[in-house]
Amino acid sequence: MKYISTRGLSPALSFSEILLGGLAPDGGLYLPETYPQFTDADLTRMRGMQYADLAFAILSRLIDDIPAADLKAIIDKTYRAEVYAYTRPGQNATDITPTLKLENNLYLLCLSNGPTLAFKDMAMQLLGNLFEYVLAKTGKTTNILGATSGDTGSAAEYALRGKKGVRVFMLSPNKKMSRFQTAQMFSLQDENIYNIAVDGVFDDCQDMVKAVSNDAEFKAKYKIGAVNSINWGRIVAQVVYYFKGYFAVTDHNAQHVSFSVPSGNFGNVCAGHIARMMGLPIDKLVVATNENDVLDEFFKTGVYRPRGSANTYHTSSPSMDISKASNFERFIFDLVGRDSSKVRALWATVDVGGAFDIKPLLNKLPDYGFVSGSSNHAHRMQTIRDAHQKYAVTIDTHTADGLKVALEYREVNIPMIVLETALPAKFEDAIVEALGALPSRPAALNGIEALPQRFDLMDFDVTKIKQYIVDKVS
Numbered sequence: 001m002k003y004i005s006t007r008g009l010s011p012a013l014s015f016s017e018i019l020l021g022g023l024a025p026d027g028g029l030y031l032p033e034t035y036p037q038f039t040d041a042d043l044t045r046m047r048g049m050q051y052a053d054l055a056f057a058i059l060s061r062l063i064d065d066i067p068a069a070d071l072k073a074i075i076d077k078t079y080r081a082e083v084y085a086y087t088r089p090g091q092n093a094t095d096i097t098p099t100l101k102l103e104n105n106l107y108l109l110c111l112s113n114g115p116t117l118a119f120k121d122m123a124m125q126l127l128g129n130l131f132e133y134v135l136a137k138t139g140k141t142t143n144i145l146g147a148t149s150g151d152t153g154s155a156a157e158y159a160l161r162g163k164k165g166v167r168v169f170m171l172s173p174n175k176k177m178s179r180f181q182t183a184q185m186f187s188l189q190d191e192n193i194y195n196i197a198v199d200g201v202f203d204d205c206q207d208m209v210k211a212v213s214n215d216a217e218f219k220a221k222y223k224i225g226a227v228n229s230i231n232w233g234r235i236v237a238q239v240v241y242y243f244k245g246y247f248a249v250t251d252h253n254a255q256h257v258s259f260s261v262p263s264g265n266f267g268n269v270c271a272g273h274i275a276r277m278m279g280l281p282i283d284k285l286v287v288a289t290n291e292n293d294v295l296d297e298f299f300k301t302g303v304y305r306p307r308g309s310a311n312t313y314h315t316s317s318p319s320m321d322i323s324k325a326s327n328f329e330r331f332i333f334d335l336v337g338r339d340s341s342k343v344r345a346l347w348a349t350v351d352v353g354g355a356f357d358i359k360p361l362l363n364k365l366p367d368y369g370f371v372s373g374s375s376n377h378a379h380r381m382q383t384i385r386d387a388h389q390k391y392a393v394t395i396d397t398h399t400a401d402g403l404k405v406a407l408e409y410r411e412v413n414i415p416m417i418v419l420e421t422a423l424p425a426k427f428e429d430a431i432v433e434a435l436g437a438l439p440s441r442p443a444a445l446n447g448i449e450a451l452p453q454r455f456d457l458m459d460f461d462v463t464k465i466k467q468y469i470v471d472k473v474s
């Protein structure tokens, strides 16, 4: 299987060749040349598989340049019950992504039982093990540089801590993350993890990362890498749990299900799109946004209008606070019939801060199952209270956005599965506001705020971060 760029001007590469990179050299995103197809007989065989076996059945069709036995070992090491242990009482951690029935034909797919209590662990843990394998094989090293407002940085650090050949330099805005998120990251004592608290906001951190990455000479000399949401390895790992969720709530392959996905950068729901293209019987893919509704606007009007960071709202579902949806180009590539010249033309305006309008293609959207909706703070609070009262389940603010929009698209006899993208313990303040009480927290994480913290403070200064990297690497 070769991977091609959505912009069509970069050579096709194998999985391992794109694993450590980000954008293709032509500015596009990588996608498989063709989507492998799962037949009715395949689905029947996969039904009932344990998570790791299911992951191997899917990923081995997309990754053909890692020997099958090695890939199997990497997957088995990643998807173990001990890694995804923070299940609710009564759930079985060996399911890795257990489903929780809310009522007839309405389910949560619990994706947030990993070490950092958000769905990003599902992909990042695999990426960490793949990185270690590929680096060891090629004798290379990498220095991952990233900016985080919480979820991505912690998931990356827990996936890469202690890994050979990798250092992680993670910038976060000083005193702007929740106490829990700060404690999760800063309490890590691993030597290859560097937490840098920047005197500024998230956008300042991101600007520093961009400035370093734009210095091609520095980037090459110090082997600067990234694990951001456009990484194909992350998308591909996320495809697996759509299959797992489908099998969990159906008993034969003629049944269809819908998924509702709390969305920001379009990475999670893009994996759902790919699962559907591979033959998984998905009826609807519900794109749920918060007040930052650039995706909802597109799916309703055909206009894609990124907002810019000055027009991005800070909301109570902060991991969905995006100005543009970095993975969206992958879907548009399929929507325009994989015509890369069309994608280039559309992004020629987007890349300089503009918008595009493809209204004439709106009638094609039903072929892909996409629908959308948005949610705001009041909706989230109400949805959290409703779920608590009706189903005795506490959900986090992001999952609440997903549930709120899911309820607008339910159909008789089609199970609706809402992806749970974080556990409520991660966003305690919002839960206290909605329910008047703290959410429960996995016992192993009690008191993490009191652990010794390891981080360095830094001004908003590109020279300083470069010097910091130079010092630590040499």
Ligand SMILES: *Cc1c(COP(=O)(O)O)cnc(C)c1O
Binding pocket: 118, 119, 120, 151, 152, 229, 262, 263, 264, 265, 266, 267, 268, 269, 319, 320, 398, 421, 422
């Ligand atoms: C990252 C994140 C999202 C958004 O996922 P995308 O793949 O960027 O669309 C939603 N909820 C939570 C809790 C997240 O951490």
